[in-house]
Amino acid sequence: MSSRLRPPREADFSSPLRDDRVTARVGLWLGIAFLVAFLTGVFSHYGQDTPGWFTYPTGPVSLYRITQGIHVLAGTAAVPLLLVKLWSVYPKLFARLPWPPSRAGLVNGLERASVAVLVSSAIFQLVTGLQNMTHWYPWGFSFRSGHYAVAWVAIGSILVHVAVKLPIIRDALVLPIDAATPMPVAERDINARVADPALSRRALLRTTWAAAGLAVLATAGQSVSWLRDVSIFGVRSGDGPQGVPVNRSSVEAGVTKTALDPGWRLTLVNGSVKRQLTRAELEAMPQHTRSLPIACVEGWSAGATWTGVLMADLAALVDAPADSELFISSLDLNGTFGTSTLPPQFTANSNTLLALKVNGETLDIEHGYPCRVIAPARPGVLQTKWVTSLEVVA
Ligand SMILES: Nc1nc2c(c(=O)[nH]1)N[C@H]1C(S)=C(S)[C@@H](COP(=O)(O)O)O[C@H]1N2
Ligand SMILES: [Mo]
Numbered sequence: 177m178s179s180r181l182r183p184p185r186e187a188d189f190s191s192p193l194r195d196d197r198v199t200a201r202v203g204l205w206l207g208i209a210f211l212v213a214f215l216t217g218v219f220s221h222y223g224q225d226t227p228g229w230f231t232y233p234t235g236p237v238s239l240y241r242i243t244q245g246i247h248v249l250a251g252t253a254a255v256p257l258l259l260v261k262l263w264s265v266y267p268k269l270f271a272r273l274p275w276p277p278s279r280a281g282l283v284n285g286l287e288r289a290s291v292a293v294l295v296s297s298a299i300f301q302l303v304t305g306l307q308n309m310t311h312w313y314p315w316g317f318s319f320r321s322g323h324y325a326v327a328w329v330a331i332g333s334i335l336v337h338v339a340v341k342l343p344i345i346r347d348a349l350v351l352p353i354d355a356a357t358p359m360p361v362a363e364r365d366i367n368a369r370v371a372d373p374a375l376s377r378r379a380l381l382r383t384t385w386a387a388a389g390l391a392v393l394a395t396a397g398q399s400v401s402w403l404r405d406v407s408i409f410g411v412r413s414g415d416g417p418q419g420v421p422v423n424r425s426s427v428e429a430g431v432t433k434t435a436l437d438p439g440w441r442l443t444l445v446n447g448s449v450k451r452q453l454t455r456a457e458l459e460a461m462p463q464h465t466r467s468l469p470i471a472c473v474e475g476w477s478a479g480a481t482w483t484g485v486l487m488a489d490l491a492a493l494v495d496a497p498a499d500s501e502l503f504i505s506s507l508d509l510n511g512t513f514g515t516s517t518l519p520p521q522f523t524a525n526s527n528t529l530l531a532l533k534v535n536g537e538t539l540d541i542e543h544g545y546p547c548r549v550i551a552p553a554r555p556g557v558l559q560t561k562w563v564t565s566l567e568v569v570a
Pocket of ligand 1: 420421422423424429470471472473506507508511513514515542543544556557558559560561562
């Protein structure tokens, strides 16, 4: 029977580039990329959904800019690494399960099931992460809960996979990359085409590292300004008004009229103590200028100079201590980002402002006019724009 008419067998794939030495080396860096993305991702999740035992730090001011930039770059580098790794092992899909059923067969079946979980969770993380960067949400579930939950599945199945394969990985990493394949001839299908590779394994690895490096460079410009020109993947690398990109616009948030209404007031509430301030009254208070980045969960970030009122000074106006927790509301009633909570350590921190200006100019409506929160080290999603009220949380 012609070999074209039957499903492929593992032995049909005879490229000497598909080798444990390639798989293990690419897998090592893929594992590192996933571990880095996992740790920075859990940090990001806790920044937005802080568990009681965790006090989110107020510095260094660029903390989230760095951790989330690394998160997105690690995920980006993982894309070519995962593709090459899957290519290097996919003939194993056609390996036959041992039959009749045996203990070894059961172990083999379980191992394959765990690899299926590993591969699908890894692909899910990279695809949803890329979709988040490009604001494309074709699914019905919440991005953040889905990406967070599957992160644990992915990292768990990576740990299991590494534990199971450790002896093979160890052997493969110490073997010189381009020495002849030490596989007994008897294990090869004699009908298999003997490939004469145009590419050495070392060259394949170099190409893989270069692809990962290029993907990183092409994305990094959304956070590193001097890389902006080469960053074809940097989704938010363009400028917004006043030199800062815009995430949600005033039109999307439905605030085009309310934000410019002269009747706007900032309401401060501490139990039964209440005060209302006009923008002119805010401008008459002591003004402070701070250099702080906006760092979005999508990975882009931009530094800016903000001028406004200290949060602690506003708390004092309604007799609240500097370390009060504040619930912040905005004119943006459409989305989930229209409110936020400012933990006590941020209200007390002298880098936390209710900003009235950015880069020396009155805030553009796209950046939150009449006023917005700007706090150090926090995810951009909590830097609430178009603020209307600050309530002390009892
Ligand atoms: N009221 C409100 N504030 C908001 C948002 C929002 O959707 N509504 N988006 C947040 C997000 S996700 C980010 S990254 C920053 C972006 O601020 P910028 O548009 O001024 O760069 O604003 C935050 N503030
Ligand atoms: Mo964001």
